[in-house]
Amino acid sequence: MRREVAWRVFAGEYNDSTVEIKGEGEKTPSYVVTPLGAKVNRLFIIGVLTDVENISESGELLRAHVSDPTGVFTLYSGQYQQDATDALSNIEVPAFVAVLGKARTYTPEEGVLYVSVRPERIIEATAPIRDQWILDTCKCTKDRIEAVIEAKKMKQSNAYDLRKLGYSRELSEGIVTALKNYGDIDVNKYLTLIHESLQYLVPSKEKLPELKIDEKLKIDEKEEEIVKKVEVKEDKEDVEEIENTVLEVIKGIEGKDGASWDAITKKCEKAGLDKDSIEEALTSLMDKGLIYEPILGTIKTT
DSSP states (O other), X not given: OXXXXXXXXXXXXXXXXOEEEOOSSTTSOOEEEOTTOOEESEEEEEEEEEEEEEOSTTSOOEEEEEEETTEEEEEEEOGGGHHHHHHHHHSOSSEEEEEEEEEEEEOSSTTOOEEEEEEEEEEEOOHHHHHHHHHHHHHHHHXXXXXXXXXXXXXXXXXXXXXXXXXXXXXXXXXXXHHHHHOSOOHHHHHHHHHHHHXXXXXXXXXXXXXXXXSOOOOOHHHHHTSOOOOOOOXXXXXXXXXXXXXXXXXXXXXXXXXXXHHHHHHHHHTTOOHHHHHHHHHHHHHTTSEEEEETTEEEEO
16 A cells, blocks of 8 residues: 555636545545546645634534635534644634645446545744745645646547656646546646736735746746745654554554454554554554555555
């Protein structure tokens, strides 16, 4: 199992999404595919937390909204995301926040899809950090727009040819899916989102020229200087503690053939870990070479 990409996507693009790829089975990830081909399982957003509302009688489910220059992300957090739920309960709104979360969908009827975010981690941020996220997300959106334009030039868009042009496998696959499901994608709409977001960063600047789909978006030096490069990182000590707990659980229950994925998950949940944290830890431990999967669904220490 590999760690899913945490996409930087504006609310204006994410909320336009109407395509979902549902994973088959508990361990197969699901994705929301945006009109620009972002194949989103996880996403990283920074914006203003505008409100937090308790929407369950038991008080275990919260709904919150985080705004960026293009729209509003809707967050739902409950007892299975206790750290995120506690954070939402304790942050005084309005506040700048950084959110790492999973894409979630709701289909009230056939043909209707609403998207939201299930937060995994929430921390308070600052205006410069938010501004840097806006700039980074402008660049990522621009890259997706250019990839969509390249795919439209092909007789038949395919992930193989897009990858040969240097685009990632995730984006290449997402764009092919987007073109099949969204039809003629209006890239000018998303160029406008970039335009408005950059204007948001430099409100005193004269109106930017209209952007065309065949023009390269240029971010000038003044716009580069308005933010500082600040990297928001997960708390390393928390991550290491979770990984150590998972590793000790595996060592405690593995036989000569290893331990089953389900047995590890159940044991770790009893130790107070949620499924997402367990999956993240298992992926990281595999990357570090401390565990491996001799057969599908079985984990063994090295």
